[in-house]
Amino acid sequence: MAETSLFCQINTSATGPAETAKKHVPVITVSGVIKVGQPFVVTIKVGEAPHVMESGHFIQFMDLYSGHIYISRVDITAELNKPEVTLTVVLPHEGKRTLRAFSRCNLHGIWEGTKEINVTQ
Ligand SMILES: [Fe+2]
Helix, strand or coil, rough: CHHHHHHCCCEECCCHHHHHHHHCEEEEEEEECECCCCEEEEEEEECCCCCCCEECCCEEEEEEECCEEEEEECCCCCCCCCCEEEEECCCCCCCCEEEEEEEECCCCCEEEEEEEEEEEE
């Protein structure tokens, strides 16, 4: 049974029930040093503990933002995907940024995970 209040907010590890958060908060991994204008690889995995991908309960999409700037959305399907994506990203400005990933579970709503990065010259 869905916890309806989860659909009325963006859930995080701080706001959601701990056991539910563990399976839903996207975990962002970044490889290497991030340089202005140079491609780097971002992996988003839902979540810290595996989430099922059954026809009645699955992750529907993952979004990636830099702060409030949209970067990517990946739609995925039950049975045929694992809730993990790898993206190649280019950021054009130096400075500290917060990468924000969102995942949506059809039964447990939208969850946000973040990672602080530093884009250098
Ligand atoms: Fe779920």
